[in-house]
Amino acid sequence: xxxxxxxxxxxxxxxxxxxxxxxxxxxxxxxxxxxxxxxxxxxxxxxxxxxxxxxxxxxxxxxxxxxxxxxxxxxxxxxxxxxxxxxxxxxxxxxxxxxxxxxxxxx
Numbered sequence: 001x002x003x004x005x006x007x008x009x010x011x012x013x014x015x016x017x018x019x020x021x022x023x024x025x026x027x028x029x030x031x032x033x034x035x036x037x038x039x040x041x042x043x044x045x046x047x048x049x050x051x052x053x054x055x056x057x058x059x060x061x062x063x064x065x066x067x068x069x070x071x072x073x074x075x076x077x078x079x080x081x082x083x084x085x086x087x088x089x090x091x092x093x094x095x096x097x098x099x100x101x102x103x104x105x106x107x
Contacts, residue, residue: 001092008093009107017105040098047091054084 019036026034026042061067061077097104 001088003092003096004089005107007089008096008104011093012104012107017107036101037098040094040101044091044094044098047087047094050087051084051091054080054087058084 019039022039023034023036026039058077058080061073061080064070064073067073067077
C-alpha cells in the first residue's frame with residue numbers, strides 16, 4: 001500500500017514525531033535499548049497481526065449462511081473492510097517511519 005504523506009503528516013501533527021517516550025518506556029520494560037525504528041517496526045507488526053485477524057473475520061462473515069440477504073452481516077462486512085483498509089494504511093505508515101525516520105520528522 002502506498003504511503004499517504006499528507007495523512008501521515010496530519011497524524012504526526014496530532015501525535016508528535018517524538019518516539020522518545022515510547023522508546024524509553026519499552027526500553028525500561030524490556031531491559032534493552034529500543035530505537036525509533038524498533039518502535040515503528042513493532043507497531044507495523046501489530047498492524048499486520050490485526051490485518052490477518054480482520055481478513056479471517058471477513059472470510060468467516062462471507063461464509064455465513066444468508067450473507068447475501070442479511071443486512072447486518074453485510075454491514076459488519078463493510079465495517080471490517082474499512083478497518084482492514086485503515087490498518088493496512090497505518091502499517092504502510094509505520095514501515096515508512098521505520099525506514100525513513102529522518103524524512104518522517106521533516107514532514
